[in-house]
Amino acid sequence: MNHSYIEKILKGDRVAIARAISMVENEHPGSLTLLKSIYPNTGNAYRVGITGPPGAGKSTITNKLAKYYRSENKRVGIIAVDPTSPFTGGALLGDRVRMTDVELDEGVFIRSMASRGSLGGLSKKAKEAADVLDASGCDIILLETVGVGQSELDIARASDTTIVVLVPESGDSIQAMKAGLMEIADFFVLNKSDRAGAEQAVMSIKMVLNFKPKHDGWTPDVIQTTANEGRGIVEVANKISEHSAYLTNSKLLGHKRADRIIERIRELIGEQLRIEFWNEERNKILHQKIEDVIAFKETPFDVAEYLLKYYKK
Amino acid sequence: MNHSYIEKILKGDRVAIARAISMVENEHPGSLTLLKSIYPNTGNAYRVGITGPPGAGKSTITNKLAKYYRSENKRVGIIAVDPTSPFTGGALLGDRVRMTDVELDEGVFIRSMASRGSLGGLSKKAKEAADVLDASGCDIILLETVGVGQSELDIARASDTTIVVLVPESGDSIQAMKAGLMEIADFFVLNKSDRAGAEQAVMSIKMVLNFKPKHDGWTPDVIQTTANEGRGIVEVANKISEHSAYLTNSKLLGHKRADRIIERIRELIGEQLRIEFWNEERNKILHQKIEDVIAFKETPFDVAEYLLKYYKK
Numbered sequence: 001m002n003h004s005y006i007e008k009i010l011k012g013d014r015v016a017i018a019r020a021i022s023m024v025e026n027e028h029p030g031s032l033t034l035l036k037s038i039y040p041n042t043g044n045a046y047r048v049g050i051t052g053p054p055g056a057g058k059s060t061i062t063n064k065l066a067k068y069y070r071s072e073n074k075r076v077g078i079i080a081v082d083p084t085s086p087f088t089g090g091a092l093l094g095d096r097v098r099m100t101d102v103e104l105d106e107g108v109f110i111r112s113m114a115s116r117g118s119l120g121g122l123s124k125k126a127k128e129a130a131d132v133l134d135a136s137g138c139d140i141i142l143l144e145t146v147g148v149g150q151s152e153l154d155i156a157r158a159s160d161t162t163i164v165v166l167v168p169e170s171g172d173s174i175q176a177m178k179a180g181l182m183e184i185a186d187f188f189v190l191n192k193s194d195r196a197g198a199e200q201a202v203m204s205i206k207m208v209l210n211f212k213p214k215h216d217g218w219t220p221d222v223i224q225t226t227a228n229e230g231r232g233i234v235e236v237a238n239k240i241s242e243h244s245a246y247l248t249n250s251k252l253l254g255h256k257r258a259d260r261i262i263e264r265i266r267e268l269i270g271e272q273l274r275i276e277f278w279n280e281e282r283n284k285i286l287h288q289k290i291e292d293v294i295a296f297k298e299t300p301f302d303v304a305e306y307l308l309k310y311y312k313k
Numbered sequence: 314m315n316h317s318y319i320e321k322i323l324k325g326d327r328v329a330i331a332r333a334i335s336m337v338e339n340e341h342p343g344s345l346t347l348l349k350s351i352y353p354n355t356g357n358a359y360r361v362g363i364t365g366p367p368g369a370g371k372s373t374i375t376n377k378l379a380k381y382y383r384s385e386n387k388r389v390g391i392i393a394v395d396p397t398s399p400f401t402g403g404a405l406l407g408d409r410v411r412m413t414d415v416e417l418d419e420g421v422f423i424r425s426m427a428s429r430g431s432l433g434g435l436s437k438k439a440k441e442a443a444d445v446l447d448a449s450g451c452d453i454i455l456l457e458t459v460g461v462g463q464s465e466l467d468i469a470r471a472s473d474t475t476i477v478v479l480v481p482e483s484g485d486s487i488q489a490m491k492a493g494l495m496e497i498a499d500f501f502v503l504n505k506s507d508r509a510g511a512e513q514a515v516m517s518i519k520m521v522l523n524f525k526p527k528h529d530g531w532t533p534d535v536i537q538t539t540a541n542e543g544r545g546i547v548e549v550a551n552k553i554s555e556h557s558a559y560l561t562n563s564k565l566l567g568h569k570r571a572d573r574i575i576e577r578i579r580e581l582i583g584e585q586l587r588i589e590f591w592n593e594e595r596n597k598i599l600h601q602k603i604e605d606v607i608a609f610k611e612t613p614f615d616v617a618e619y620l621l622k623y624y625k626k
Contacts, residue, residue, distance in 0.1 A: 036614040043609070053367050055482075169368075254607070261606045261613055265599060266591075268617035273586045278579075286578060293574045294567070299352040300574055301345065304581035 006037045012075070012137045014109065021111055024128040035128055038135035043257075045077065045134040048240055049159030050144045051184070056165040057191040060227040061236070062144045066102045068237050069140050076102075077133030077141040078110045081126050081155060109133060123154040124267055130158070156184045158260060160253060161243045163236070165189045168201035182208060185220050186243050189236055193224035218246055282307055319350045325388070325450045327422065334424055337441040348441055351448035356570075358390065358447040361553055362472030363457045364497070369478040370504040373540040374549070375457045379415045381550050382453050389415075390446030390454040391423045394439050394468060422446060436467040437580060443471070469497045471573060473566060474556045476549070478502045481514035495521060498533050499556050502549055506537035531559055595620055 008016035020038075023031040048065075050058050059080065066076045102108045113126055130141050145155050156162040164185035188205055190198060202222050209220055223239055225232030247253040285307060292298040321329035333351075336344040361378075363371050372393065379389045415421045424446075426439055443454050458468050469475045477498035501518055503511060515535050522533055536552055538545030560566040598620060605611040 032614065036612055039612040039614065040609050055366075258603050258607055261603055262599065264613040265602075265606075265617050265620070268613060269590065269620060270583070270587060272617065272621055273590060274583060277582065277586060286575065290571050290574055294571060296353050296356070299349055300577040300581060301349040301352065304578050304585070307578070307582060308585055 006034070009038060009132065009136050010041055014106075017109055017132060017136050018111075020132045021129045024132065025113060025125055027125075031128070035131060038132065041135040042131050043134065045130075045138045045141045046161075046240075046244055047130060047134075047141045047143060047159045049156040049162040049184075050142060050165060051156050051162065052165035052189075053167075056167050057227050058144050058165050061163075061165055061189060061191060061225065061233070062142050063102060064227050064230055064233045065142060065237060066105075066108050068233050070102065070105055070107055074107075074139040075137055076108045077130070077136075077138035078102075078108065079126055079129050079133070079141065079143050080110070080112045081122060081143070081145040109136070109138065123158070126155050127158045127264075160247060160256065161186045161240050163187060163189055163240075165191050166201065166205065167192045168195050168198040186218070187220045187239050188222040189232070190222055190224045191227050193232070194226045194229075198224060217250065218243070282310070285310070319347070322351060322445065322449050323354055327419075330422055330445060330449050331424075333445045334442045337445065338426060338438055340438075344441070348444060351445065354448040355444050356447065358443075358451045358454045359474075359553075359557055360443060360447075360454045360456060360472045362469040362475040362497075363455060363478060364469050364475065365478035365502075366480075369480050370540050371457050371478050374476075374478055374502060374504060374538065374546070375455050376415060377540050377543055377546045378455060378550060379418075379421050381546050383415065383418055383420055387420075387452040388450055389421045390443070390449075390451035391415075391421065392439055392442050392446070392454065392456050393423070393425045394427075394435060394456070394458040422449070422451065436471070439468050440471045440577075473560060473569065474499045474553050476500060476502055476553075478504050479514065479518065480505045481508050481511040499531070500533045500552050501535045502545070503535055503537045504540050506545070507539045507542075511537060530563065531556070595623070598623070 005016060009020050020034055022028075023034060050062055050065075052058055062078060062080070066078060069076045102110070111129060113122065113129060126143060126145075130143060133141050143155055143159055162184050164182075164187075166188060168190060190201055190205070192198075202224065205222050221239065223232055223235050225236060227233065244253075247256065286303065289298060289303045289306070293300055293303060318329060322333050333347055335341075336347060363375055363378075365371055375391060375393070379391060382389045415423070424442060426435065426442060439456065439458075443456060446454050456468055456472055475497050477495075477500075479501060481503060503514055503518070505511075515537065518535050534552065536545055536548050538549060540546065557566075560569070599616065602611060602616045602619070606613055606616060
């Protein structure tokens with residue numbers, strides 16, 4: 001890895017950062033060396049996950065929060081995770097459309113990441129992109145995900161504070177619970193609070209929260225916003241600070257980060273084992289055996305067993 | 314594995330089926346042997362994935378489709394995947410609430426699956442549960458998922474036909490596209506079509522579909538339903554038949570199933586490699602090294618490398 005290139009990333013050079021994230025996104029062979037080189041410079045950015053059902057206004061809240069942090073002169077990184085299809089390639093709702101307010105601000109780095117049809121791996125790439133932004137000197141990183149699935153929950157778990165954004169629509173809190181969002185929220189934002197039913201929605205979220213066993217001395221709250229008018233954004237930022245202070249004082253931040261490191265090591269090893277296993281020869285055997293499985297002469301379990309035995313030779 | 318127990322599953326004994334799916338869900342040590350034993354009896358059920366944003370009415374459509382197939386005297390399996398939080402455990406929206414119309418029908422087997430906080434693995438378990446239902450003699454399996462995340466897309470990919478359910482709300486088709494649903498849909502269902510804006514929504518979905526490169530000679534269509542009144546359900550079932558015939562005639566069904574087998578073998582091997590690697594000793598080393606990583610004396614990459622070298626000894 002070119003030393004001066006690493007230096008550029010650490011100094012916050014936008015072109016270098018963009019290139020580094022592209023390397024991570026495309027699984028460039030050099031990305032591991034890159035991530036290793038910048039690792040000692042990570043750990044300074046506070047990571048906020050922003051998730052919730054489609055259409056809740058997560059992009060607007062992310063945008064307004066970024067503006068708020070800029071007013072405090074903080075450097076902001078934004079990673080918007082869209083599991084967009086390969087055929088749109090994220091272009092139709094790309095960076096430019098979503099973040100008009102902050103896009104020209106040199107203190108904000110925005111990146112959309114799409115799955116582009118790859119099998120999984122998106123949450124891993126998003127976390128690696130966050131490491132790049134962290135090392136580049138961001139004070140705060142906002143990780144926005146369309147949150148329902150497992151990989152989105154993984155991204156939320158990779159954050160220091162996780163916010164779940166809901167809207168005052170009938171059954172929305174039930175749907176959120178159904179989607180597993182209640183569990184991961186450090187607090188809730190009820191956006192579009194100028195709509196009818198907002199008070200009722202707050203009540204129903206609070207009611208659901210009462211089912212949740214209290215632990216760790218932190219009680220998730222509900223903050224009301226009307227993000228497109230900027231209302232409630234300061235309160236959201238204050239709640240993030242409050243949660244950050246709580247995590248630091250209770251030493252939970254350290255535990256969270258240790259868990260993340262363990263997870264990271266397990267991922268790195270799993271990947272390496274996979275790469276080493278699936279050499280050309282084993283891939284060839286796999287494809288030869290498929291016909292037998294289709295004809296029910298063998299089961300997938302037999303083939304897996306055969307390949308694993310072969311590996312141990 | 315007890316032979317008579319396997320026989321019971323294959324004969325469609327409900328208690329035996331329920332127990333088998335629980336084994337799969339809880340990763341019971343015997344589940345692999347079980348799945349291997351029943352494998353030769355799979356491959357007869359047609360698998361339909363039903364996905365879409367929360368609140369679109371997927372459960373209602375699944376319910377009504379099951380009723381329709383029962384009227385044709387087909388045996389129906391339903392797997393509803395809820396990435397529900399551990400603290401609700403799926404109980405609040407359990408099987409009984411969702412499927413009142415068909416729950417007492419002996420020809421329908423319903424199972425809700427929740428992630429219960431486990432790291433991933435839900436899509437794998439859902440696919441395995443589908444294998445159990447397949448072997449037990451179901452003619453059709455409906456896989457309902459709250460579809461946005463990667464694991465839900467994986468489940469959809471495990472289906473022969475995938476239906477995406479949307480509602481005529483402003484921007485819903487854009488949101489669906491954003492969430493990667495457009496790519497996986499073999500056709501769309503616009504539910505709650507009695508609502509205002511239905512025609513416009515159909516138009517906008519069709520417009521988006523025009524962006525999609527045509528391939529394989531199949532053009533995704535939009536079917537309008539008002540599922541809670543049962544309207545449009547026959548049309549949905551007909552479209553499923555049409556797609557099924559198309560897949561069979563074009564030999565794509567075989568390709569799809571071959572891909573699924575390859576995926577399955579890769580999963581089995583990945584799991585086995587992971588289990589073998591993470592023995593007590595390596596877990597101990599991992600936890601010893603964490604302090605050094607937190608103190609930035611080592612990187613996660615160093616630790617992974619160390620453990621991998623150690624493995625090869």
